Amino acid sequence: MRMKYVLSEVLVGLWRNVTMTIAMIITLGVSLTMLGASGLIYTKVADMKDLYFENIQVSIFLKTDISEEDRAALGSRLEADPLISQVTFVNKDEAFQRFQEMFRDSPDLLSAVKADQLPESYRLNLVDPEQYKSISEQYSSAAGVDQVVDQSQVLDKIFNLFTAGQNVALAAAIAMAVAALLLVANTIQVAAYSKRREVAVMKLVGASNWFIQAPFVLEAVVAGLIGSVLGLGALVALKKFLFDDALSALQGLFAPVSWSEVLLTFPVMAGVGGLISAVTAWVTLRFYLRV
Amino acid sequence: MIQLEQVTKTYPKASRPSLDNVSVSIDKGEFVFFIGPSGSGKSTIIKMLLHEVTPNKGRVVVNGKDVTSMRSWKRPHFRRSIGCVFQDFRLLPNRTAYENVAFALEVIGKTKAVARRVVPEVLELVGLGGKEHRYPHELSGGEQQRVAVARAFVNRPLILLADEPTGNLDPDTSIEIMRLLDRINRTGTTVVMVTHDSNIVNQMRRRVIEIESGRIVRDQARGVYG
Numbered sequence: 001m002r003m004k005y006v007l008s009e010v011l012v013g014l015w016r017n018v019t020m021t022i023a024m025i026i027t028l029g030v031s032l033t034m035l036g037a038s039g040l041i042y043t044k045v046a047d048m049k050d051l052y053f054e055n056i057q058v059s060i061f062l063k064t065d066i067s068e069e070d071r072a073a074l075g076s077r078l079e080a081d082p083l084i085s086q087v088t089f090v091n092k093d094e095a096f097q098r099f100q101e102m103f104r105d106s107p108d109l110l111s112a113v114k115a116d117q118l119p120e121s122y123r124l125n126l127v128d129p130e131q132y133k134s135i136s137e138q139y140s141s142a143a144g145v146d147q148v149v150d151q152s153q154v155l156d157k158i159f160n161l162f163t164a165g166q167n168v169a170l171a172a173a174i175a176m177a178v179a180a181l182l183l184v185a186n187t188i189q190v191a192a193y194s195k196r197r198e199v200a201v202m203k204l205v206g207a208s209n210w211f212i213q214a215p216f217v218l219e220a221v222v223a224g225l226i227g228s229v230l231g232l233g234a235l236v237a238l239k240k241f242l243f244d245d246a247l248s249a250l251q252g253l254f255a256p257v258s259w260s261e262v263l264l265t266f267p268v269m270a271g272v273g274g275l276i277s278a279v280t281a282w283v284t285l286r287f288y289l290r291v
Numbered sequence: 292m293i294q295l296e297q298v299t300k301t302y303p304k305a306s307r308p309s310l311d312n313v314s315v316s317i318d319k320g321e322f323v324f325f326i327g328p329s330g331s332g333k334s335t336i337i338k339m340l341l342h343e344v345t346p347n348k349g350r351v352v353v354n355g356k357d358v359t360s361m362r363s364w365k366r367p368h369f370r371r372s373i374g375c376v377f378q379d380f381r382l383l384p385n386r387t388a389y390e391n392v393a394f395a396l397e398v399i400g401k402t403k404a405v406a407r408r409v410v411p412e413v414l415e416l417v418g419l420g421g422k423e424h425r426y427p428h429e430l431s432g433g434e435q436q437r438v439a440v441a442r443a444f445v446n447r448p449l450i451l452l453a454d455e456p457t458g459n460l461d462p463d464t465s466i467e468i469m470r471l472l473d474r475i476n477r478t479g480t481t482v483v484m485v486t487h488d489s490n491i492v493n494q495m496r497r498r499v500i501e502i503e504s505g506r507i508v509r510d511q512a513r514g515v516y517g
Contacts (some may be wrong), residue, residue, distance in 0.1 A: 002400065140507070197383055198394075204341075205446070206370030207398035 002211070009215035021189065021223060026228025031176030032273050033234040036265040037093055038169035040257060042233070045162045053129040053154050058136075059149045066144030071120075074142055078093040084134060086125040092116055116218050117173040117221060119146060181229070181280045184220050188284040191216055200290060212289070224277035228269040231254045235262050292481050293317040293340065297402065298349035300335055309335045310346070317483065319449070322476045324492050326478045326516060327502035333485040336502075337369045337454050338484065341373065342366045354449055371399055374443030374451040374480075378458035380435045388414060389423040390439045395442045407443060417471055418443045433464035437471065444475055451475060453476040453484040457491060465491055489516030 008119045014021045023077045059061065060078075096115040103109050126135065132150045189283070192199065202212050239262050296313045301308040309332040317323050325333045338344045339351050342358050351358040354372055354426060361369065382391050393406040393415060401409075414423055417437040427435050436456060443451055453472060457465035469491050476482045486492065492499060492515060497513030509517070 002397070005397065197381070201381060201383060201395065201442075202398045203367075204370065204375055205395040205399060205442070206367045206369045206373075208400075210366065211398060211400075 006211075006214050006218065010218045012033035013195075013215060014222060015218040016194060017187060017190050020183070020187050024180065024187050024223050025227045025230065027176055027180040027183055028224055028273055028277070029234065030229030031173050031180050032231035032269040034169045034173035034176060034229050034239075034246050036231055036235050036274060038166045038173060039237070039265055039268065040261060041162060041166040041169060043261065044257060045159060045166065049159065053152065055150050055157070056126070056129045058124045058126060058132060058151070059141070060124065060139055060257075061119045061146045061149065062121060063144050063146045064116075064119060066120070070142075074139070074144065075122065077142075078124065078139075081135075081138075083127055083131050084124050085127045088123040090121045091121055093116055095119065095121065097243055140196075177276065181276065184277050184280045185284045187223075188216050188220060188281045189288055191219060192285065192288050213282065213285050215276050218286055220277035220281035221274045222272035225270055227277075228266065228273040230264075231269045232266045235265060238247065292319040292321070292354065293341075294350070294352040295336070296352075297349040298339070298346045298351060300332075300339070300344060300346045308347075308505050310339075312349070313502075313505070313507055314349075315500060315507065315510070319481055320479050321474070321496040322473070322482045322495070323484070324495070324499045325483070325502060326487070326492060326499060327497060329487075331502045332505040333502055336452060336481070337375075337452050337485055340452060341375065342365070342369060367399075371446060372449050374446065374448040376436070376439050376443050376451070376453040376456045378455040379397070380427070380432075380439045382435055382438055382457075383440075384427050387424045387426055387432065388419055388441075390433075391427070391438055392442045392445050396445060396457060399446070402442070410441075411443045413441045414438075416444075416474075419469075430463070432460050433467060436460060436464075436468055438469055441473070442469070444480070448480065450481045450483065453482065453487075455486055455487075456484065457486065457488050462490060466494070469495060492516040 060074075062074075075089065095118040096113075096218055098111060099113065099118055124135065126132065129152055132152055136148045136150065174206055183222055190291070198243055199212055239257055239259070293316070295313055298310055298313045299308050300310040311332075313332075313336075315336075316401075324504060325336060326331050335344060339346060339358065340353055341359055342363075345351075345359060351357070353356045353369075356369060383394065386394060389410055392410045393403075396406045397403065411420075411423065414420060419437050419441065421431065422434065425434075427438070430438065436459075440456075451472070456472070457468055458467065460468060465488060472482055472484065472495050473495070496515070499509065499511045499516070501509035501517070
């Protein structure tokens with residue numbers, strides 16, 4: 001019977017101030033969506049780093065006037081280097097083919113560049129992609145080397161972009177969370193005020209503190225849980241309509257986001273949403289009811 | 292049953308103490324009036340017995356429990372052995388007489404079945420048989436106070452505290468409430484009542500403790516208002 005009493009009080013409480021309840025749930029939902037999104041971006045960036053760094057190449061571009069001996073010497077030096085797992089030589093024709101493929105949509109550029117204008121290069125796969133710096137130091141001053149280019153430099157820029165996106169989502173999540181917490185605190189105050197007579201009687205006749213607090217705290221928890229369901233809905237919609245549809249052209253660029261990963265954010269969002277709401281409600285009650 | 296030992300209480304920002312070195316001992320089954328002008332410290336005693344305020348100095352013992360050092364989380368359980376009635380009744384306006392009394396039982400964990408057995412009994416005892424399903428606004432002031440007494444007594448407390456229970460009632464109704472409190476006292480319940488009502492004190496001829504400016508100026512076994 002006491003459980004029934006507490007639960008009916010929760011429903012009455014949520015319904016009593018329904019506009020405020022909706023505002024609370026929406027802010028909680030948006031905040032949790034941002035939190036879930038930033039979590040997903042974080043795991044994706046980690047996945048993509050693994051994926052990309054595995055295939056990363058360092059290119060050593062050669063001067064056009066390099067002599068045969070220098071080129072052969074450099075080639076055998078690279079073959080012998082323990083930091084390098086694989087060496088491929090790209091001559092002018094192959095370079096031109098790659099160039100044509102890469103820029104097949106820009107005929108102006110294609111017609112402006114002749115085959116012998118492109119440099120020859122060695123493409124290196126490193127044992128440890130992080131070792132790029134020492135490769136660069138060793139070989140950039142070798143005879144006939146024009147420049148050493150590391151793809152990871154470019155990738156780092158892309159990843160920085162993702163990390164920035166993740167930080168923006170996280171910052172938005174925190175800002176919305178603050179707004180949500182203030183709303184929870186306010187809702188609980190209003191609820192406590194509208195039930196002040198009951199609370200006074202309960203305190204007077206010796207109802208236990210948890211029994212007095214439980215309906216209020218559960219009210220906040222239920223709002224937090226509904227908010228996390230909203231958050232899950234938003235993430236599902238984001239994956240379906242943004243990621244799978246609108247951005248499907250870029251799919252090769254991103255590591256794919258699976259449904260299970262989206263669903264796995266739900267327990268996290270629900271836990272965070274429920275816990276934070278509960279703690280806020282409880283702290284509010286400590287100040288407001290002094291129980 | 293109730294001991295105040297050299298109790299002093301000064302509220303923050305107050306220039307003089309509300310209670311100044313007060314010592315009182317009340318036995319089980321007694322009926323005691325605290326009288327005195329407004330601000331003399333009578334209500335502070337009630338609050339102290341309820342563990343709502345704690346003394347700055349001295350010791351308060353209620354039901355053999357030292358209230359002075361009681362932790363606040365023990366307060367709920369402690370209060371279940373004390374009934375309380377106020378001048379303003381403090382009933383829940385959206386609940387009937389029955390529901391008001393049952394509420395007090397249910398929030399301390401009693402089942403609905405217990406309430407169904409006990410509540411009609413106690414409403415009968417306070418003279419509200421047949422009016423169980425009236426709302427407070429459908430009852431007279433005296434009847435509302437009877438509901439409040441029923442609520443305070445339904446748990447069979449050892450002590451009943453009454454803070455000016457007749458303050459809002461006309462003289463005739465006040466006498467009826469006093470008869471009710473007297474009847475409850477005869478079941479062995481200790482009754483402590485704070486009042487301004489000289490009529491009632493003079494009629495009851497019970498122990499009277501008079502307080503002025505936080506000090507006891509009179510403690511008389513079968514006293515009058517004076």
